Amino acid sequence: MSGLLYLAWRHLDAHRGRALLVVSCIALALWVPWTASRLAARYDVELRARAEATPLVVGAPGNRYDLTLAALYFRPTELDTVPYSAFEALAAEGRALCIPLHMRFTARKAPIVATSVEYAEFRGLALAEGRDPLRIGEVTLGAGIAERLGLGAGDHLFSDPTELYDIARPPALKMRVAGVYAARGTPDDDAVFVDIRTAWVLEGIAHGHADTDDIDEELVLSRTEDSVAVSGALIEYAEVTAENEASFHYHGDTSLLPLSAVLAVPHSTKDATLLKSGVNARKKRLAVTPTAVIDDLLGVVFRIKRFFDLVGAFLVATTTALVALVFLLATRLRARELVTLDRMGAPRRAAATLVGLEIAAVLAVATAAAWLMTAGTLAVLPDLVASF
Amino acid sequence: MVEKAHRDAGSRLRGVRFRYGRAGDRDAFELAVDDLAIARGEAVACIGPSGSGKTTLVHLAAGILTPEEGEVHLGGARIDGLADEERRRRRALGVGLVFQEFELLDYLSGLDNVLLPHRLAGAGRERMAAARGRADQLARTLGIEEVLGRVPRRMSQGQRQRVAIARALVTEPSLVLCDEPTGNLDPTTADDVLTLLLAEARGRGAALLMVTHDHSLLDRFDRVVDVRELGSAEAGA
Incomplete structure (x- = not known):
């Protein structure tokens, strides 16, 4: 496994441009719905809190x-x-x-x-x-x-x-x-x-x-x-x-x-x-009564958010399909290399493990990047309620 | 006496039958090997027209393919009945392979390509350190020290094949199998590469089976076999 890990890492490193592009696509596809979801939740909590404090x-x-x-x-x-x-x-x-x-x-x-x-x-x-x-x-x-x-x-x-x-x-x-x-x-x-x-x-x-x-x-x-x-x-x-x-x-x-x-x-x-x-x-x-007014208002906001959730899900699904296509084509390009590894005595599932490790690494980096981007966005955004 | 010869053999195929396709199919093909033993330190050339089964023979000897009948021995141990994973493990460390197209991994340096068999076998730190020592020694012998840090696309054809030879020998295998290793090289480079390959294989006590179409090279081998005649009573000339 350590040998395959090494190969996966070297392959990603040698094709870092492509890997970065794929990571960026996945990270962006995750960042949009994650940020929207977190923002909506923050709006909900903060707007309601002030409304509830004002009878x-x-x-x-x-x-x-x-x-x-x-x-x-x-x-x-x-x-x-x-x-x-x-x-x-x-x-x-x-x-x-x-x-x-x-x-x-x-x-x-x-x-x-x-x-x-x-x-x-x-x-x-x-x-x-x-x-x-x-x-x-x-x-x-x-x-x-x-x-x-x-x-x-x-x-x-x-x-x-x-x-x-x-x-x-x-x-x-x-x-x-x-x-x-x-x-x-x-x-x-x-x-x-x-x-x-x-x-x-x-x-x-x-x-x-x-x-x-x-x-x-x-x-x-x-x-x-x-x-x-x-x-x-x-x-x-x-x-x-x-x-x-x-x-x-x-x-x-x-x-x-x-x-x-x-x-x-x-x-x-x-x-x-x-x-x-x-x-x-x-x-x-x-x-x-402010809570009733804000509930009304958020009702509309969350109905719109459901639409954006759907768009976000579609975005994630599309990106997943495209990334899968990229890896499928990349694997086809590597067919000869994978056959060579097989002939040299690599474990039976070496090819699948190698590609799987690369996908896992790309997904892990993309998820971490999306998480950081979401956290960064929420941190640099002005206070939501204050700017409501 | 037979048993001793068996143990000393780097490779042996006995009573082997292998078929591609179904009987009666136009593309059906059968390879028969009555008995082919290659001793350690012996170099055997395998000839035959295209499609006669030379590559199949190499794959059977390496344990990549398993015969329908017969026995395949590697380094004195029978491997045809072993589980797939065990055959792979033995192949990774017991068989060195040299291909016509070199088949180096383009994203690895020369050194990493040489050490690839050990990585595939899951070698630990100590074994990798020892392998690194052997790789350096092979690099000096094969004259590729300067290209170990380069990726294959920055090497000449001859350098690539020498890196491939180092990769085949770094595990000190009992059998080295070569499928037209000089087919893509100019005559001078081909001669150099073959000289190095034979010297290193013999010097390290590895049995060597090389498939070739180049009859001008045959004098350099201890024995020449025609793949079409392996199924007859006499195996080898």
């Missing part, structure tokens, strides 16, 4: 998939907003811990998630450095985005301008990094967290500027006892500092300030049922 999402009536994907995975989408009063009403029912969310803006392409301090506790976000974003204009970064941008507590980050050529829109806001959360392997790692009031500054609903008593009178359009109208030329603060923070204010009814969604964590199953049915019965809002 209820309330938002504006519309597409429940958009609402769930935006609230759970910060997927960019144009959601209709709900007023802040909706959040207050839900909280006032006393059936759930309510967490406001507003996610219309980005900073260096990363989603800005405006929320309250309860969010970090709810998602189990621990601080790696600094503190939560407690003040207007402060951000706390997810671990991934902090690493990508090379930012830490004390650094600054600009929001992405929404309308470059519309001077009526607020400019980019210079925000101070208050802290960085530890990595969790969830979409939170790639988000920029701010206090909900900061989102309203980004919306242009809240703003700060110099006191009207101190500004140039040429910028004052009219002045009465209880109000002052100023020109649009008055420059708003583009950064919140300790000195100007007190000057930030809202105009209009604060209960109408917009939110993208409200996360509700009911105190019991009964509270969850009552809260959801109550919200949906009023029809002004939409309450969804």
Whole structure:
């Protein structure tokens, strides 16, 4: 056997180009279905895990998939907003811990998630450095985005301008990094967290500027006892500092300030049922259970995956047939050599053993290569749920 | 006396009958060998027209084919009744084969080709080391030291056949069987190769049976047999 092993190895070595080609074909044929299968399994586990951790999402009536994907995975989408009063009403029912969310803006392409301090506790976000974003204009970064941008507590980050050529829109806001959360392997790692009031500054609903008593009178359009109208030329603060923070204010009814969604964590199953049915019965809002939405979504994904499984099986079968043909033809080319070995007194099954050893070696190397390629692909792919 | 001669024989075929095809078939063929013994150190040439059974005779002597009747002895032991695997094992180490087309493995170096019989017999490390020593010695004698590291396609025809001869002799076989070993060589190279082959086989005490069509070479052998006459009363001339 050792002699035949040696011959098999030398034959493969002498025909390494052909052997590598066959190994590549088999490895690719295995890599595609293996990777797809592992990815699907990872999607399944990770998407469900986050959905299961989020009992209820309330938002504006519309597409429940958009609402769930935006609230759970910060997927960019144009959601209709709900007023802040909706959040207050839900909280006032006393059936759930309510967490406001507003996610219309980005900073260096990363989603800005405006929320309250309860969010970090709810998602189990621990601080790696600094503190939560407690003040207007402060951000706390997810671990991934902090690493990508090379930012830490004390650094600054600009929001992405929404309308470059519309001077009526607020400019980019210079925000101070208050802290960085530890990595969790969830979409939170790639988000920029701010206090909900900061989102309203980004919306242009809240703003700060110099006191009207101190500004140039040429910028004052009219002045009465209880109000002052100023020109649009008055420059708003583009950064919140300790000195100007007190000057930030809202105009209009604060209960109408917009939110993208409200996360509700009911105190019991009964509270969850009552809260959801109550919200949906009023029809002004939409309450969804993320697990049900994700189950629906994954149902579609896995129906498609079954098709790809079939394609993968066909690919493997085709490759197997082609590789078998290659070995069959190669064995025919070696017929004379195998006859010589037989005449020289090689064991009866030497020819079959020799070819079998080569096939086994090629399959072993191809399987190992496919396994490494699959592991490599899964390792270099960005976090799936985060990029969902 | 007969028994002693039997033991001393490198090879012996006695009362052998071998048939190809069924009786009455147009392609049916029968080879009969009453008694053909080749002593160790003896060189016998086998002649006969194409299709007369020369290669069949070589295959019977090597144990590649088994006769329907008769006895085949190799190195003093009867091999025709042995199990196939045992005959193969004895062939690997007891018979050296030299072919017209050399039949070297193109993916092995000259040295690996020479050591092939030992690998096929599953030799361990110690036996391989000893075989390596014999291979080096044969290479020096046959003048192929420089080509041991080359693959066959980088050797001349004469070098290939000399590597094949070294492969046939490396196990120190009791019988060397050659099927037209000089058929593909030019006359000068053929003469050189034959001289080396005969000298080495005789020097190592191996019985040698060579099939040839080249009658100019026959003087160099101890005996010449016509395969068509092996089934008659007189075997050999």
